[in-house]
């Protein structure tokens with residue numbers, strides 16, 4: 001009897017214990033638990049920076065990655081801080097520069113990337129090298145054209161006016177007769193245009209019988225130089241621009257890297273030596289052909305330490321932050337070029 005009774009007690013105890021465990025288990029999720037506080041940058045963000053940024057600056061602001069379905073300026077992420085910029089390569093001499101409160105487009109066209117055709121994607125976007133005016137509708141868009149040759153100028157830019165309410169055009173020649181205040185024809189020589197938030201200066205030349213300009217633009221804490229096909233009296237014109245600014249934050253220069261060339265090579269050398277540069281980009285070639293790497297190699301061999309960055313594909317995006325490029329271009333290009341200055345293949 002007693003053994004049977006004790007067995008029953010033992011069985012009840014076991015059942016009670018099991019029930020207790022289940023009860024405790026079922027209530028566990030309702031007990032608040034401390035979430036681990038993230039102390040490191042998420043892997044995805046690190047990967048973005050790692051494309052060209054050493055670990056020491058991993059605290060840099062990480063650009064927002066926005067899905068392509070988002071429309072309007074929101075698709076481009078946060079506006080840069082004063083003095084910072086986001087830059088897109090749009091083929092041949094086409095570059096777009098987003099600054100704190102402006103969106104600048106230089107020598108945009110839809111047909112060429114140097115001698116190659118510019119491929120038109122099924123869904124055009126800045127990341128594919130195409131301006132989609134809907135993405136810029138609520139931005140202050142300023143469009144610059146150096147001259148009328150079709151590898152620099154595409155009248156499709158004028159259709160953007162239907163979508164973008166705050167847009168202005170700067171052209172280096174009298175492209176049309178119009179009373180539209182959005183148009184500015186900086187015929188020059190050495191034209192200057194100023195508003196409360198932007199200054200534009202030009203220097204002039206001619207080739208193939210068309211007038212053309214190079215632009216110096218001061219906007220949102222940045223100084224930007226875009227050469228177009230300017231090939232003028234640079235020994236007179238660059239000192240003139242130097243009086244306006246001794247420093248150029250973003251320079252876009254023609255891809256002439258033949259040291260025997262009488263054309264852009266001596267002009268570029270003078271430009272690179274005369275001004276203090278923060279980022280230099282080659283243009284007027286094809287990103288896919290790899291000649292932009294030759295530009296970097298040749299100029300860096302002559303002028304070590306130049307902050308040259310170059311696109312490897314149409315639509316490539318660069319982030320200019322705190323005075324230097326932190327995202328975009330070949331991986332670790334900045335470090336490599338400053339220390340070595342050799343060919344890209346040499347470093348794998």
Ligand SMILES: [Zn+2]
Nearest residue numbers: 149151152229
């Ligand atoms: Zn050209």
